[in-house]
Amino acid sequence: MPTARKSSAEKRLSMSAREWTARQELACAYRLxxxxxxxxxxxxxxxxxxxxxDKHFLINPFGLMYREVNASNLVKIxxxxxxxxxxxxxxxxxxxxxxxxIHMSRDDAHAVMHTxxxxxxxxxxxxxxxxxxxxxxxxxxxxxxxxxxEGISLDTGxxxxxxxxxxxxxxxxxxxxxxxxxxxxxxxxxIRMRSLQSACEIQVAALAGxxxxxxxxxxxxxxxxxxxxxxxxxGAASQGKPTQGGEAVGAAQLLWEAMTxxxxxxxxxxxx
Numbered sequence: 070m071p072t073a074r075k076s077s078a079e080k081r082l083s084m085s086a087r088e089w090t091a092r093q094e095l096a097c098a099y100r101l102x103x104x105x106x107x108x109x110x111x112x113x114x115x116x117x118x119x120x121x122x123d124k125h126f127l128i129n130p131f132g133l134m135y136r137e138v139n140a141s142n143l144v145k146i147x148x149x150x151x152x153x154x155x156x157x158x159x160x161x162x163x164x165x166x167x168x169x170x171i172h173m174s175r176d177d178a179h180a181v182m183h184t185x186x187x188x189x190x191x192x193x194x195x196x197x198x199x200x201x202x203x204x205x206x207x208x209x210x211x212x213x214x215x216x217x218x219e220g221i222s223l224d225t226g227x228x229x230x231x232x233x234x235x236x237x238x239x240x241x242x243x244x245x246x247x248x249x250x251x252x253x254x255x256x257x258x259x260i261r262m263r264s265l266q267s268a269c270e271i272q273v274a275a276l277a278g279x280x281x282x283x284x285x286x287x288x289x290x291x292x293x294x295x296x297x298x299x300x301x302x303x304g305a306a307s308q309g310k311p312t313q314g315g316e317a318v319g320a321a322q323l324l325w326e327a328m329t330x331x332x333x334x335x336x337x338x339x340x341x
Contacts (some may be wrong), residue, residue, distance in 0.1 A: 080141050080155070087120035092140035095127050096339035098182070098255050100332045103135035107266065109185045110134065113247075114164035117255060118172060118179040124148055126172055128165070130158030139339045148173050170228035171235065171251055178239075178251040180258040188269040189248040195276075198242060199268060202275050202282060206268035207290050208297030213265075214238045218245040240265055256325035263324075 081089055095117045102108050102115065111132055119125040127143045129135070145153040150165040164183075171181045192199055198215060201207045216234040219227050235241050240261055241249040248265055252258035275282060285293070332339065 099135040099138040108135040116168040131161040174232040185247040192269040203271040205264040256321040260321040
């Protein structure tokens with residue numbers, strides 16, 4: 070006789086408070102991506118390492134739209150793609166290959182975001198890659214890695230090459246494929262993805278305009294990149310230096326908290 074599946078309430082009771090919070094945060098990220106139209110219908114992924122379980126991470130159920138993802142239907146898997154616990158949904162293997170590569174090789178990469186947006190793929194298809202045409206793009210100079218297109222990411226052998234290309238960076242443009250960011254938490258990965266997506270949109274628009282492009286000089290680019298790094302660090306978010314638990318809060322966390330409030334106001338069903 071098949072085992073009865075757990076209800077949302079039963080799932081919540083069967084896991085740690087830290088995992089449930091992580092699930093709610095990840096579900097919020099999926100709803101944000103849906104709002105910004107960064108989703109790939111039922112494809113593409115955002116993953117998050119389960120707190121206290123280094124070999125396990127959470128991923129979206131294959132077959133659901135991003136607007137349908139909530140805390141309880143996220144799927145927990147291990148680094149071999151095996152489902153941990155109870156789930157009625159499968160996992161997209163391509164998502165497992167890409168995301169597990171980053172999680173397995175980078176202990177600091179607790180959150181990984183991947184998109185196939187039109188502007189992101191367009192920039193990945195341009196030989197020169199991301200150009201320093203805008204403030205977000207200038208701020209990322211020297212921080213972007215590239216990985217050549219190898220087809221649909223079903224081959225686990227691609228993981229080693231992807232990891233080698235990413236190195237210690239947190240931003241990866243997959244040639245002819247899409248964008249990827251990672252971070253110590255969802256806040257860090259999200260602010261990088263937002264900046265990267267914005268930079269790609271501006272680049273595509275600027276190139277389409279047909280006019281002569283203006284590039285900032287090297288000194289300005291280096292200065293801006295350093296400023297961007299400082300803004301993203303705790304204590305540099307604002308002159309007021311807001312605190313959380315006695316520690317200064319950085320811009321990434323402030324943005325993430327604002328985005329979470331927005332999604333709760335829009336549709337709090339992701340919290341269930």
